[in-house]
Amino acid sequence: MSLAEPLRSGAAQAPDGAPVLSVEGLSVSVATEGGSRPLVQGISFALRRGETLAIAGESGSGKSITSLAVMGLLPANVRATAGTVRLGATDLLRLPESRMRAIRGDRVAMIFQEPMTSLNPVMTVGAQLAEAIRAHAPLPRRAARARALDALRAVRLSEPERRLDQYPHELSGGMRQRVMIAMALALKPDVLIADEPTTALDVTVQREVLDLLRELRRETGTALVLITHDMGVVAEMADRVVVMKDGRLVEEGPVARIFAAPRQPYTRALLAAVPRMGTRPPADVPADAPALPSAPPVCTLRDLTVRFDIGRGLLGRPTHRVHAVEGVSFDIRAAETFALVGESGCGKSTIARAIAGLVPFAGGIDLAGHELRGQGDVTRAVRRDAQIVFQDPAAALDPRMRVGDLVAEPLVIHGIGTRDERRATVESLFERVGLSRTQLDRYPHEFSGGQRQRVCIARALALRPRLIVADESVSALDVSVQARVLALLRELQDDMGVSFLFISHDMAVVDSIADRVAVMFLGQILEMGTRAQVFGDPRHPYTRRLIEAVPVPDPTHVRPPRDRLASEVPSPVRRRDDPPRRLRLRDVGDGHLVSEPGPPGEPV
Amino acid sequence: MSDAVLPEPRRRTALGRLARRPLALLGLLVIVVTVAAAVAAPWIAPFGRDEQLFEGLTLEGAPMPPGGMFPLGTDLLGRDLLTRILWGARTSLVIGVAANGMALLIGTLVGVTAGYFRGWIGSLLMRFTDLMMAFPALLLAICLAAIFTPSLWIVALVIALVNWVQVARVLYTETTSLAERDFIAAERAIGAGHGRILFRHVLPHLVPTIIVWGTLGISTTVLLEATLSFLGIGVQPPEPSWGNIIFENQTYFQAAPWLVAFPGAAILLLALAFNLVGDALRDVLDPTQKGRG
C-alpha cells in the first residue's frame, strides 16, 4: 500500500457527503487559581471529506485550543466543558484515553505550529516516521521503514533515503515541516489539522508547503483543517472559512463569500488589515515625505562584512568560515524606512546585529556622527542612537522582569532622569504604543505576541534613538496586530523623525511600509532601490521569484503554474581559503541598483 | 490574546506569595527554629555542652536511651544528646549554610564568568575547574587544613574551596546557553554593562539550579565536615556538630540507634526545610514557571 494508491483509485473528489468531523457547541475552560475561565465557547463547524476548512482569527482567539480539543491533547489544566466532537459517529470527547490513542495519528492527525521544535531532536526522521506507522499498523520494522520512505517521497523531500537516517536539526525548517506532514499523512488520516503550518517559514518555502498540502489533499482525499492568521493563505487554500475572536465563532462561510462580502464587522476589519502587494500607490512616498535623496544619511554602511569562523582542526584552528555578510553598502536617511528582504539565513539579522555592536564586523558603519570601524567602537553612546527590536519579542524580553522595569531599563543604564521621571516616561511610552499603564507590572509571558512586540518597541523608543532596527518585527504577528504595529511605526516616524531599518521576509509587509528596499541573498545585495523600483520593476530573477511566491489574499486569484522549487538555499559556509565571489551592482537608472545575475556562491 | 481587559490581579509581594505556601512556611519555621536553637543553645540546653554526667552512663559504660532526664538519650561519654544537638546546630549551620553557601558563591562566580565571557578568561577558569575536579577533594582538604591551623572557619573555607567545582561546571554549561539567548543580546543592545547583565539577567535564571545544588549540598557538606573532623581537620572534640555526632557513633547504630537517628534527622530536616523554602523562592522569582519543578 502506498500513499499514491488513492490517486490511482481516483479519489480526488469534491467535498461531498456526510461530514467526517463535526464540532458542536464546543467549550473549553482553563482551571486557574481564581476558578475556571473559558477559553473557547460554543464553537460549531463541520468538515466534509476532501474539504479544506480554514480557521482564521487573531492571536489568542482560541484556534489552537480548539484543534487540541479535537485531538484530545489539551494541556493538563485545560478541559473541554461542553459540546461534542464527532469523528464519523464517535464522540471523541467522551472516548477513554486508550481508544483515543488509537484514533490519534490514524484517523485524525495534526501538524503543529512549530516545525522547529515539534520533532524529537534525538531520533532520526526515519525512526519517528516508522514509529508513527507501527503505532497503528502491526508492521515489521523493515516494512514500516519502507512505508516511511514512501511517505517522504510523497511529500517530495529531496533524497528521501538519506533523510530517513538524518536528525531533524540536519534539515531546514521547510524540510522539517515536510517531515511533519509526511508523518501526519503516512496513515492516510480522515482529517488533518494543520496549525499555522507555514507561519515560521520563508515565502518561498511557504509556497512549496502550501502547494504540497493542496496536492496531497487532492490525492488522498483527506479533509484539512487549516489554522492560520494569514488571509493570503486562507484565500489560496480554503473551501470554507471560520473566523474566530475571543474564543467565539464570529462568522462562517465559503471562502469566496467571506472575502467578497464579509458580514461581520470584525471579519471586515480583519480583511481590511491584510497588506496586499502592489496596492499602495507608488506615488504616496514623495507626496507626504520630504524629498528623500536630499536628506542626510543617519546611517551609512560601507563594505560591511561579517564572517564567523567555525570548525576546529587538530590545533583548534578554524577550518571553515560563514560568510554571513559580504561587502554590503547602503545608507539610511533621516525619517526613512529602509527595508531588507531575503530568505532565511541570508544575513539580514547579522547586519542588524553588527549595527548594534553584537557581532564583530569589518568595513565601516557611520551612525549619527559616530564612525564605527569595528565592534569595539560601539559604545554606550552609540547604542543610544541606534536601537534594535529583535526578531522574536518573546525571546528578547527577560522573562523574569516586569515589563515596566524592562522599558525603564535603558533609561536607568544611560542615567536619564529620576525615578519618578522615568516612571512618567515609561507610562507615556506605554500609551504611545497603545498599552495601558495598568499593564506595567505584568511579566512578558502575560502578554500576547503583539503586545510583547509593542513592549519591545517602547523599549527601543525610550532613548529617543535616531535609528531603529526592526528585525522581522511583525512577521510572527497576526494581520490585525501586524497592521496596528505598522501603523504605529509610521506614526512614530512622522512624530519623532526616526529612521527605520526594516528587516522582513514578508514582501507584502515590506511593500506596505518601506521607502527603499534592498534584496539580499547569501550575504550580498542583489537589488536595491525605491519600493516602486524594486516591486514595480524587479530586475533580478531572484527578486521576481520572491514576489511571485507571496500568497494573494484573494480567492479568485489564479496563480500561474510554476515549477516547484526543489532547490535548497546554498550555504554561506565555505572553506577558509575559498571566499565567495563579490557581486558588483549596476545602476539601471535613478539609483535602482541590480547585480549581475547568478548567485554569489559560485566562483566565476 | 486580544486586548480584552482582564481585571489586573493584585500583586503580592514576594513575601506575601511565599506566605501563601504552607510547605514553604513550614520550611521557614524549621530554619528559624534551628537558628534560634543555635543562638539560644547556652540558655535552652538542659545541660552544659560538654558535661559528662555520671547519670548519663550505665555502670558498664553504655549510653542511656531516650527518656526521663534525657529526652534524646545520652552519648558514649554520658552527655545529654539534646544538648549536644542544640549546640551542634551552631557548627552545622555554619558548615551547611555558610560553607555551602560560599561554595555556591565561588562556583557560581566561576561558572557564570566563564560561561558568559568565554574567551581566554573562560578557558582559563574552566581548565582550572577541570584541574580542581580531577583533584581528590579529601586530599586537598587535608593538606589545606594541615597548612592552616584547624578551626571551624578554616573548615568552612576548606569545604567551600573543594565544593565549588561541580557547581561551577554545571552553571558554566547553563550560562553558555543562556548567554546565547536573544534577551541577553537585547540587553547589550540597549547598552547594559556586563555587571548589570550578569546580576539582573543571567543570575535569576540560574536560581533553580543553584537551589537544587545548594539544598542538596547542605547534607553533603555537613557530613563532609564530620569526615574532616575525624581526620583532625574539622572542629575538635568536644565541640559538637551534627555530622560529628553521627560520625563518632555510627558503629553504635545498633546498640544506641538514637545517637545516629536524631542528628541524622536534624540534618535531613534542615536540608528539606531549605529545599522547601528554595522551591517556593524559585517559583516566586520565576513568574513563568508557577508550580513547575
Add this chain to the structure above:
Amino acid sequence: MAAYLIRRLGGAALILLGVSLVTFFLLYVLPADPVRQIAGRSATPETVESIRRQLGLDQPFWVQYGRYLWNLLHLDLGRSYLQRSEVSELIWARLPPTLLLMAGAIACELALGLTMGVVAALRRGTAADNGLMIASFVGVSAPQFVVGLLMLYVFAVRLGWFPIGGYGTFAHLVLPSLTLGILGAGWYSRMMRSSMVEVLRQDFVRTARAKGLTRRRVILRHALPNAVLPVIAMIGIDIGIFMGGIVVVESVFGWPGIGQLAWQAIQRVDIPIIMGVTLVSAVAIVLGNLLADLVAPLIDPRIRLR
C-alpha cells in the same frame, strides 16, 4: 573525531601534570614526616637521616618532583614507604574492584535516580512527588556507613540474600553498589525531575502523543532521552564525588578497592601511594568526563564534539 580525541587527551595530560604538581607540592609542605614512620620508634637520628637521604627526601622540591615525573614517564610510581611494594602493583590489584564498584554504583544511581526523577516529574505536585523528594533528601543526608551497615544487617545477616561483605561474585556487588548509589540517586532524581518537567513541556512530546503512541513509549522513547542529557554530564563529575564515598563503602563491605588503600595511606602519610592514587583517580575523573562528553552526542546528535 580523531583530532578531537587527540586534543582532549592532550588536555587531559596537562590536567594530570597539574594534579601531580599540586599534589606533590601539598604533600611536600605537609608537616607530617614520612621518614619518622618508616624509621620506627627505636631509630636513632642518624638512621632517620640515612633513610631520608636514601629516599631523596632531603632534596629540594623541584629535584624531588622532577625525579618523580621522570619515573612517572617510565610508568614507575615508586614504592610505598610503609608497605615497601611497588605502588603500581598495589593500585593495579585494587583498581578492578573499584572500577567495578563504581560501575555498579553508577548503574544503581541511574536506575534509582532516573526512575524516581521521572515518576516525580510525571506526578508533579502530588503526594508521590513529595514523597520522592523526601526520599531523595534521605538518600543524600543518610551517612553511608550507617546505610551500608544497615543493608548488610538486613539483607545479608537477617535475610541472607547476599553475602556479608567480600568480593568476587555479582551477589557481592549488589549491596555496596546500592549503598554508594543511594547518595547519587538523591542528586540524580532531583536533577532528572526538573529536566523531565522541562522536556515534558516540549512540543515534540505533544507530537509523539498526536501520533497515537502509548504513554509508555512517549515517556521512554521521546521524553527520557532528551531529559537524560544534563544528567549524563553529571556522571563525569560524579566519579570525583564517589572518591569520598568509596572509602566508607569499601571498608564496610570489605571491598578490596582503592579507597581503603588511599585511606590507610593518608592516615600514615605514605606519599608514593597518595600520589599514585591521586593520579589514578584524576585519570578516572578525566576519562569519566571525556566519556560523558563522548556519550552525549550519541544520545543527542545535535551536540557536536568541540
Add this chain to the structure above:
Amino acid sequence: TDPYQPDPAATPGGTITVTYKDDVATLDPAIGYDWQNWSMIKSLFDGLMDYVPGTTDLRPGLAERYEISEDGLTYTFHLRPGVTFHNGREMTAEDVAYSLNRVTDPATQSPGAGFFGMIEGFDARMAGEAETLSGVTAVDPLTVQVRLSRPDATFLHVMALNFASVVPQEAVAAAGEDFGRQPVGTGAYRLAEWTLGQRLVFEKNPDYWREGIPYLDAITFEVGQEPVVALLRLQNGEVDVPGDGIPPAKFQEVMADPEQAARVVQGGQLHTGYITMNVTQPPFDNVDVRRAVNMAINKDRITQIINGRAVPANQPLPPTMPGYTEGHEGYAFDPEGAKALLAQAGVPDGFETELYVMNTDPNPRIAQAIQQDLAAVGIDASIQSLAQANVIEAGGAGTAPMIWSGGMAWIADFPDPANFYYPILGCAGAVEGGWNWSKYCNEELDAMATQADSLSDPAMAGDRLQMWSDIYMKVMEDAAWAPVFNEERYTMKSPRMGGADALYVDPVSIPVNYDYVYVTE
C-alpha cells in the same frame, strides 16, 4: 629443654579464617612492625630464641642451646641441625649472620635496627662504615657467636624479636625489595597465596622442625574487614577469629549473651595507656603541675567509658611485666589535692594547654574524659584529634604539650622492663623526632638503666628487676607521665576453635598464637 607441653587434646587439620581491617603491609621480618603482621611473621619465621606459648618466658628457638661467657659479652648459639627453609634449603649459621647483618644494614631501613645496639660493631654498621657486624661470626655451620659491646640482659629477648628472624640470603636476593611479599622462612607456616587487598593464605609447613606443630592445615587472613562486620560474620559462622578484636560498639552485646561471652578470652597485655606532659615547656616543667595532672585524672571513669576493658594504671609498667612494683598506689584521684598542688606551683587558676590524641575510637572519647577531669581542676586543655602520623610528628617535634598515647601506645616488643624505658622515657628518645614525647631526660636514671641491664647473669635477674622497679618509681616521682590504664585483651573465637585460653591472649602473638591453636571439628 622446652618446658612447654603440647595440648594432648589437639587434633591436626582444618582451616581457620582470621579477619583484619588494615591490609597487611609486609611480611619481611626486618620491616614488619605492627601488631597485625607481628604474629603472622612469627609463624612464618623463627629466630634463635622463642617464647613458651601463651607466656612471656623465653625458650630456645632455632638455637638448640646457647652459652654466655663469664663477662656476659659473648653468646654462643648452637643451631638445631636439619632445619630447612620453606624453599627446602638447610638453614646454617651463615644465614643467622646474614640475617643480623641485613637488619642492621641502613639500606634495609629496618625500624628495628636500633634494638641491636648492644652488638659489637653496630655503630660502624649503622654509619655505613662496615659491611657486616663485627660482633657476629659463624663459627661453623651450626654455631654462631655474638659479641656484645656491653653486657645486656635484654639480649636474649632481642634475639626472640621478629627483627632477628633468620632469612635465606638467596631468597632475599631473588625477591629484592619484594621479599616482604614473597617471604621465605623456617616457620610453622608458609605463605601460599596473597591476593593484594583481599586475602592471605598460610599453609602448614610439613617439614616444620617442631614435631607435630602446627595443627592447622591453613589459615586464611581476610583483610579490609570492618571490625563491626567481622563480628557479624563471626556470629554468622564465617569467621573464626576477628583479628581486630571485639569492636567497642559490639562489646556489650557480646558480653550480655552468655553463649558468646563464653567464647571470649580475657587476659592482660603488656600495654599501658598514658598521658605525656612535655617537661621542657611551662607549666609542665614544674613537677607539681605534672603531679597535679596525675591526681586530677579519674581513671575509674575512663575505664568505665571503655566498658571496663582495662584496669587503672598507677605506674608505667603493666602488672604482667616483670619489674612491676607491687603495692604501689601511684597518684590517687584527688581533684582537691591537685588544685592545691597547682596553687603551690603558682598556677592556682589553672592554665590553657593542648591535648593531642589519635583520631580513632575510643581515643577521642578518652581524651574528652581527660579533658573534663582537667577542667575540674582548672586546666583548660583543648583537644587536637589527628591522624596517627600527625600526632607522632607533634610528639617527636616536642610541640605537643600533652599527648594521650592510646592507639600508638606502647605495647612491649618483648616482655622486659627495659623495653618500656629507653625510647619513651630515656634521654635517647628525648631528642627531636624521638618517641619520648615527654622529653623527660634524667641522666641519673639513664645511668641506672645501663647499670641494670649490664646485669645479664641470670642469677642477678632479681636484682636487676628491683633496679628497674626503682627506676620506674623515680619516673613516677617526677611524674613524667600520667599512666591511665592497662588495657586488657578480649579475644573472641568461633565455637570450633580449640586450645588453651592462654593461646588466645598470648602476650607476644596477637590475636592468637597460630602455631598452637587447633579446631575441634
